[in-house]
Amino acid sequence: GDSVTQTEGLVTLTKGLPVMLNCTYQTTYSPFLFWYVQHLNEAPKLLLKSSTDNKRTEHQGFYATLHKSSSSFHLQKSSVQLSDSALYFCASYYNQGKLIFGQGTKLSIKP
Amino acid sequence: EAAVTQSPRNKVTVTGGNVTLSCRQTNSHNYMYWYRQDTGHGLRLIHYSYGAGNLQIGDVPDGYKATRTTQEDFFLLLELASPSQTSLYFCASSDARDWGYEQYFGPGTRLTVL
Incomplete structure (x- = not known):
């Protein structure tokens, strides 16, 4: 069935280092992929989205490329900041208006 | 920007109690959703609706009812609350005309069932 897998539950890094958060998906439909970010005590907010194969999409210093060949949509940033500490969700369009979330x-970013 | 509001923001009830969580969106979106968020499980869909009077069952519906009274308002009902329903609940909305059904989330309701 359709699914979204994020392999890391917790990533801890020192400020200024690069990061990659993994996301792989299985979908019956042509993929629409999203990254949402949720800061502490806040609602999830859209960070990135894509449906175009092999095209990099960027927002607020984060970027991701949808690779249909490997069913992946990994989130990256070249230099993390303290303010990047948050919960990150990968999601895929499922069907009938639904998204499935990882x-x-x-x-967690340390000084 | 899309606006989704939820009330109450916090709720404490006892086992067996009745709880109603409210959600309103002011963006004329046709789809509305109720999720619960628990550590280790991410966001799980309880119920959703694509218009007033419509209700669709989500992935974790047991113990929950929902009703969409208008385009703007979507309610989640727990008629016999249990401690397992202690969670953070999010409402969201989306527009079928939007690319990929991008969802806009409300601020959440933290529910504690004692």
């Missing part, structure tokens, strides 16, 4: 990756 379990989320908590990103």
Whole structure:
């Protein structure tokens, strides 16, 4: 069945280092992929989205490329900041207006 | 920007109690959703609706009812609350005309069932 897998539950990094959060998906439909970010005590907000194969999409210093050949949509940033500490969800369009979410990756940035 | 509001923001009830969580969106979106968020499980869909009077069952519907009274308002009902329903609940909305059904989330309701 359709699914979204995020392999890391917690990623801890020092400020200024690069990060990659993994996301792979299985979908019956042509893929629409999203990354949502949720800061502490806030609602999830859209960070990135894509449906175009092999095209990099960027927002607020984060970027991701949808690779249909490997069913992946990994989130990257070249230099993390303290303010990037948050919960990150990968999601895929499912059907009938629904999204299916991964379990989320908590990103914790240390000074 | 899309606006989704939820009330109450926090709720404490006892086992067996009745709880109604409210959600309103002011963006004329046709789809509305109720999720619960628990550590290790991410966001799980309880119920959703594509218009007033419509209700669709989500992935974790047991113990929950929902009703969409208008285009703007979507309610989640727990008629016999249990401690397993202690969670953070999010409402969201989307427009079928939007690319990929991008969802806009409300601020959440934290529910504690004692």
